Amino acid sequence: MISKYISHAIEKSSWIRKMFEAGNELKKIHGAENVFDLSLGNPILEPPDQFFDLLKKLSAEKESGKHRYMSNAGFIDVREKIVSYLSKNRILETTSDNVVMSCGAGGGLNVILRTILDQGDEVIVLTPFFSEYQFYVRNHHGKVVFAETDENFDINIENIEKKINKKTKAIMLNSPNNPTGKVYDEKKLKELIDFLNQKQKKFNNDIYLISDEPYREIVYDNINVPPVVSMYNNSFFVYSWSKSLAIPGNRIGYIAVNPNMNQVQEVVNGLIFCTRILGFVNAPALMQQIVGELLETTIDVGYYEKKKNYIYNKLTKAGYEMIKPEGTFYLFPKAPGNDDIKFVDRAKEEKVLIVPGEGFARKGHFRISYCTDDRTIENACERLARLV
Amino acid sequence: MISKYISHAIEKSSWIRKMFEAGNELKKIHGAENVFDLSLGNPILEPPDQFFDLLKKLSAEKESGKHRYMSNAGFIDVREKIVSYLSKNRILETTSDNVVMSCGAGGGLNVILRTILDQGDEVIVLTPFFSEYQFYVRNHHGKVVFAETDENFDINIENIEKKINKKTKAIMLNSPNNPTGKVYDEKKLKELIDFLNQKQKKFNNDIYLISDEPYREIVYDNINVPPVVSMYNNSFFVYSWSKSLAIPGNRIGYIAVNPNMNQVQEVVNGLIFCTRILGFVNAPALMQQIVGELLETTIDVGYYEKKKNYIYNKLTKAGYEMIKPEGTFYLFPKAPGNDDIKFVDRAKEEKVLIVPGEGFARKGHFRISYCTDDRTIENACERLARLV
Numbered sequence: 006m007i008s009k010y011i012s013h014a015i016e017k018s019s020w021i022r023k024m025f026e027a028g029n030e031l032k033k034i035h036g037a038e039n040v041f042d043l044s045l046g047n048p049i050l051e052p053p054d055q056f057f058d059l060l061k062k063l064s065a066e067k068e069s070g071k072h073r074y075m076s077n078a079g080f081i082d083v084r085e086k087i088v089s090y091l092s093k094n095r096i097l098e099t100t101s102d103n104v105v106m107s108c109g110a111g112g113g114l115n116v117i118l119r120t121i122l123d124q125g126d127e128v129i130v131l132t133p134f135f136s137e138y139q140f141y142v143r144n145h146h147g148k149v150v151f152a153e154t155d156e157n158f159d160i161n162i163e164n165i166e167k168k169i170n171k172k173t174k175a176i177m178l179n180s181p182n183n184p185t186g187k188v189y190d191e192k193k194l195k196e197l198i199d200f201l202n203q204k205q206k207k208f209n210n211d212i213y214l215i216s217d218e219p220y221r222e223i224v225y226d227n228i229n230v231p232p233v234v235s236m237y238n239n240s241f242f243v244y245s246w247s248k249s250l251a252i253p254g255n256r257i258g259y260i261a262v263n264p265n266m267n268q269v270q271e272v273v274n275g276l277i278f279c280t281r282i283l284g285f286v287n288a289p290a291l292m293q294q295i296v297g298e299l300l301e302t303t304i305d306v307g308y309y310e311k312k313k314n315y316i317y318n319k320l321t322k323a324g325y326e327m328i329k330p331e332g333t334f335y336l337f338p339k340a341p342g343n344d345d346i347k348f349v350d351r352a353k354e355e356k357v358l359i360v361p362g363e364g365f366a367r368k369g370h371f372r373i374s375y376c377t378d379d380r381t382i383e384n385a386c387e388r389l390a391r392l393v
Numbered sequence: 394m395i396s397k398y399i400s401h402a403i404e405k406s407s408w409i410r411k412m413f414e415a416g417n418e419l420k421k422i423h424g425a426e427n428v429f430d431l432s433l434g435n436p437i438l439e440p441p442d443q444f445f446d447l448l449k450k451l452s453a454e455k456e457s458g459k460h461r462y463m464s465n466a467g468f469i470d471v472r473e474k475i476v477s478y479l480s481k482n483r484i485l486e487t488t489s490d491n492v493v494m495s496c497g498a499g500g501g502l503n504v505i506l507r508t509i510l511d512q513g514d515e516v517i518v519l520t521p522f523f524s525e526y527q528f529y530v531r532n533h534h535g536k537v538v539f540a541e542t543d544e545n546f547d548i549n550i551e552n553i554e555k556k557i558n559k560k561t562k563a564i565m566l567n568s569p570n571n572p573t574g575k576v577y578d579e580k581k582l583k584e585l586i587d588f589l590n591q592k593q594k595k596f597n598n599d600i601y602l603i604s605d606e607p608y609r610e611i612v613y614d615n616i617n618v619p620p621v622v623s624m625y626n627n628s629f630f631v632y633s634w635s636k637s638l639a640i641p642g643n644r645i646g647y648i649a650v651n652p653n654m655n656q657v658q659e660v661v662n663g664l665i666f667c668t669r670i671l672g673f674v675n676a677p678a679l680m681q682q683i684v685g686e687l688l689e690t691t692i693d694v695g696y697y698e699k700k701k702n703y704i705y706n707k708l709t710k711a712g713y714e715m716i717k718p719e720g721t722f723y724l725f726p727k728a729p730g731n732d733d734i735k736f737v738d739r740a741k742e743e744k745v746l747i748v749p750g751e752g753f754a755r756k757g758h759f760r761i762s763y764c765t766d767d768r769t770i771e772n773a774c775e776r777l778a779r780l781v
Contacts, residue, residue, distance in 0.1 A: 111672035254678030290642030
């Protein structure tokens with residue numbers, strides 16, 4: 006018999022599986038080309054040419070010694086390049102000692118949580134949220150505490166105030182946000198940070214800020230993603246190349262730590278140790294070498310922007326209400342009729358697959374993922390337009 | 394402040410770090426070429442040519458769609474090839490549904506333990522043991538229970554009998570064994586399996602057998618590694634290409650499940666779910682594609698066999714007592730004077746770095762790792778010979 010918790014967690018999340026299965030069933034019945042799937046956050050984009058050029062280059066380096074274990078933190082030269090990049094782009098001034106390569110952002114987040122959490126420690130998560138966070142926190146004996154953002158999906162300090170207490174060990178931010186596309190602005194972040202500093206004093210505790218930023222480059226209208234990691238000492242920056250290089254299957258990212266964090270060396274030692282003991286051991290060696298050479302490369306954001314504009318215009322014109330997303334490849338409109346589960350079912354009848362807001366802890370909405378082809382998007386929009 | 398457990402675990406394992414630091418210090422003082430390091434299990438061998446050929450081939454496949462997320466279990470075609478390989482080599486008859494690609498063996502073991510363990514469940518580990526196991530078990534709320542093997546490092550049922558009880562959820566095997574080089578023979582394994590079946594009945598519980606076999610191909614004198622996974626229904630086979638293709642940095646392996654396991658589908662769903670929630674998400678995509686084409690390829694085992702024979706002959710001639718290893722790239726001799734910590738210090742004075750048996754829960758021994766160059770080995774042997 007497997008773990009009771011895992012069995013329960015699978016059971017609880019089985020509605021998502023059922024949804025996917027229903028989608029697959031639909032595709033079988035009607036043909037995949039007649040089902041319009043906007044439910045998946047799995048980019049169909051291919052990695053840029055430079056990625057393949059580097060693969061070829063590395064295929065000729067047979068004596069590099071670079072497929073062995075390296076330091077659990079990752080290759081030092083790659084970490085140094087990241088430090089320069091973070092500095093040049095005014096994200097963070099730090100040193101390579103404070104950078105730990107990770108198996109994507111999912112790996113990085115698990116490593117951080119394993120490092121900082123003791124049983125019963127609480128982690129505040131702003132909703133709507135990327136639903137994997139709840140599992141990540143619970144993996145490491147933590148308790149997830151939800152704090153709702155406001156109607157525009159912006160940080161709401163009052164709601165956090167209600168949830169913060171002396172057991173609060175961390176708060177997780179995800180900006181640009183999955184599922185809302187929201188980017189928190191500098192003013193709001195400063196407000197949050199003042200609040201956190203105040204609470205750290207009050208509780209005489211470290212309250213870590215974990216900023217998960219895999220969509221950092223996927224932003225629109227020249228919007229700036231404020232570098233929250235450099236604004237608050239006790240903060241972690243978590244990055245992944247899954248979106249910016251369209252290589253999510255290859256699992257590569259990193260953690261950068263604010264060098265002014267309390268007991269920073271102990272924390273970083275913890276990250277390195279936990280990278281090892283969680284079985285990651287180190288981030289995939291070949292991918293480390295590749296991303297180290299591609300720090301200035303990203304996929305064409307215009308590709309997503311066109312899709313975003315198309316859907317936003319079509320659906321608002323049809324009568325849908327939604328916040329115009331500032332980043333990511335998601336839209337999070339209000340569900341007509343306000344019952345998101347029912348609405349998702351209605352969409353399914355029209356052979357359009359979307360995810361109900363309930364999956365992100367915000368009912369009355371649904372998530373559209375537009376990292377897919379235009380034909381799917383056009384057909385889906387046409388059908389969704391009929392459902393308002 | 395980081396987790397109390399992690400802080401404590403780092404503290405407890407800091408003697409290993411101190412040892413490495415002392416080694417690095419020695420190298421700084423005397424020059425790396427004058428320090429003979431037999432402490433690391435990090436092969437200096439490069440991957441075979443076929444590995445690089447495949448990298449080159451894949452660098453030309455720019456529209457493969459294979460750098461995206463795939464099923465959390467891994468690419469189906471790769472898993473099917475593994476199933477054929479396991480069948481052809483009489484390791485296990487199973488189906489691709491029962492194979493989950495992993496981030497090396499370390500990743501696979503964590504995924505299994507997360508799947509099966511509830512808080513307080515016990516896992517029996519045979520000593521001497523690969524010391525990472527204790528962290529893997531504790532990551533997932535389990536309790537490590539040690540059972541000593543006998544003087545020849547063979548399975549000792551009586552010792553297991555003393556430790557098994559109704560809380561026992563699993564037993565971990567590692568054959569060929571790190572650090573001893575022992576391969577358990579079929580007779581002994583059958584004895585163990587009869588015993589486990591008996592205990593399952595008695596406690597009316599599943600007791601899983603987790604067989605960690607990253608050294609499966611690194612064996613000598615045509616010895617056969619019995620396929621224990623096919624001999625016991627409730628068993629997991631954990632594999633990694635770290636040793637057989639000399640690519641430990643690239644983190645690729647898999648879990649194969651005996652199809653007759655109780656509630657096998659629930660267990661496999663658990664493995665897939667835990668691969669996802671632990672942040673692995675999936676095994677690195679590019680490496681999956683590569684190993685799928687290299688199932689019949691291994692590094693030259695003769696390379697290790699020569700080194701093993703050289704050291705074994707030199708040291709036994711000098712008066713060291715040791716079991717002749719049947720596999721891996723380790724030797725585990727008795728420490729002259731019986732105090733392994735003292736002996737390791739004496740070796741360090743001779744500028745030879747080795748690991749004390751205490752690190753593997755068997756005092757009075759030391760581990761030699763010979764996945765290094767001949768010059769290091771020759772010099773180390775010459776110096777060790779003086780210390781008997």
